[in-house]
Amino acid sequence: MKFAKTKLAVACLAASLMAPAAAMASELVLPSLDYRTGPYAPGGIPYANGYADYFALLNERDGGINGVKANVVPCETGYNTKKGVECYEKTKNIGSGALAYLPLSTGITYQLIPKVTADKIPLVTIGYGRTSARNGEVFEYVFNPPATYWDGATVAIKHVIDSEGGEANLKGKKISLVYHNSAYGKEPIRTLEKLAEQYGFELTLLPVDHPGQEQKATWLQIRRGQPDWVLMWGWGVMNQVAIKEASSIRFPMEKFIGVWWSGGENDVLPAGDAANGYKALNFVNVGSDFPLFADIKTHVYGKGKAVDPDFKDRIGETHYNRGIYAGVIVAEAIRKAMEIHDTKELTGEMVKEGFEALEISDARWAELGLPGFTGAVKLGCSDHRGPSKIAVQQWNASAKKWALISDFVEPMDDVTTPLIKEDSMAYAKENSFEPRKCM
């Protein structure tokens, strides 16, 4: 009897010690630093919905990842770096700790790079953030698949070359860059300057200040300068204003190319028919004709699990698809991390290793219900971007649809690689640390 009591007491004690560990395994904490308010909300809402819906689908349909449910914790940043920092500090210690951060803001990314490196939590910047973070030897915890702004700039110029009928025709041409006057908008400048040198075109830089509604002067300059092509690095309300202004000065829309963040439905719809022919880069396919989206409609929206139930008819918008892409990358990295460490209790450090071993082949994309959605992904210790494939999409105003008008092409890595090396080493030197060595 006495013995049984002792045994019971020991069991209880053991259980109470085990209990927190068991509770830890019950969920994957994934903060979503999103924004549904402010001048950047037009882009922020569909992206945040895509990301949240993907994990809601995994939870509802598959019971989470390997039986562990994902807990997507939304935190409103308003695209403001100070609020972003507050959100980061608030969410990083929830439960067993946050496993990945996706701030959807280049400014917040820059803010968080040193912090996540110290806290050992992966920072995943899908198509934005610091380009030189591709160098995993310097930026250990930052990942930027599948494309960076520098890649985008080279593909935009590739498209210009194709349209003009060869590299030789670029000589003496005038190309203007209309950009958001922030770290985000300035990213492509260095690459474009290099390309201008290489191909002999003339580059004009036209900054637009936050939030980007005031662009009259910019477009007056374009009207006066008569550039052959206009590239745009804009976000939020800035895009729709730019497209409207371009149409009001009758700039030919097919010579106006936006980066992927300037290629959403919200950006072109306000300009109506005038936006017809406007182009934008993209790293995912357009539309909602993928088996995964049918699953989302039944399991997430059908069961009332969506964060934003009114969004149902907008599934398949370009920014939404990028949110889905981000969700897939994070989920697959978590799956990989579980496989490597053979555990369901992950830490940020393990997820980092999952990212560095991440490989999503075309077959795997099809298996996930997204055949032909994007190119294959393969990251490594020193290469945190992996293979990059970027296409050009064009807006059809009468059908109110985007359509890809080119294949997924590779960016000019020969141009960007030396620049990445230079920029990342400068970062290491500025912060006086020695880059790690990758095998």
Added chain:
Amino acid sequence: MFYRETGQFKTNYTDDRAIFPIAQDRYGMIVILAVAYLVVPFFVNDYWGNAILLPLLIYTLIALGLNVLVGYCGQISLGTGAFMAVGSYASFKLMTSFPGLDFAVVVVLSGFVTALVGSLFGLPSLRIKGFYLAVATLAAQFFIIWLFNKVSWFYNDSATGQINAPERTSLLFEVTGPNAPILYKYFFCLIFVTLAAWMTKNVVRGRIGRQWMAIRDMDIAAELIGVRPLTTKLTAFAVSSFLIGMGGALYFGVWLGAAEPTEAFGIDQSFLILFMVIVGGLGTIMGSFLGAAFLWLFPIAFKNFMVDTLGLSTAMSEHLQIILMGALIIFFLIVEPHGLARLWQIFKEKLRIWPFPH
């Protein structure tokens, strides 16, 4: 009953001119300082430190700076964001050019650089007043931010114009960079704020402060009794920018760790600090603390309450928070146009005669 000066006799000038002539105030201040220095450090974690205490201290320092200019000297300025930027960029250049320099020295030097720039932009104040001066400082705001965007020397040619604070130490304690313990960061800022508040309090009680207030209340009368407008207004600009510049260096170096000119130092910052000063109370040291606390803590408290406790969606809570904040600011300014500090003062006056009101 508890708060009363009965029996506290002042028998010499030193006692009469003490910062806190009433014993209860003196003890109160000692208790507050003891809590800040000895109790809070035991409870400070990453979230409380980085998201609440550091910004609170830094914004207090900056609001104190603006209060010197607007509250004590009556010169309206909308260029606070730009002066913070000057402090930040000065500290960035100093940190990267002289890696061995103690960070406390960097902060003070950044303050001096900003004081120089601030005095330069204070020169128009001799000729223009009020709204016209506000517009002139607004020009400073736009010009300085444009300059930091344009000239790559300021951001060491980084590809994006973003500046990052490298890891630096002060007296062998690491205070900048992601690896610096929050405790060191907190103490570092706390010491600066304490010293700045103490220094400012004494300056405004002395000759210089009286001159500022004379200029503020009626500049022509002040000139007639022998206050020199040139030196007075420029010292106000210099002291104000000195504090704002130190605040800017802490804002970038200790708290944020990275900054880009348009977003971190935009016109929004200037307005935010001005609101802090107005809501807190013009021309009071206390007001700077209360204003910074009100405008920084309430939005976060609202957000946490509405999202975590009430379970509202983040977008809804953000909108509600903006509405509530606006309503609260209007309410406070209607109830007490002289700010929160004045409310506290009235409370103390009532306390002195309690329980026997007139």
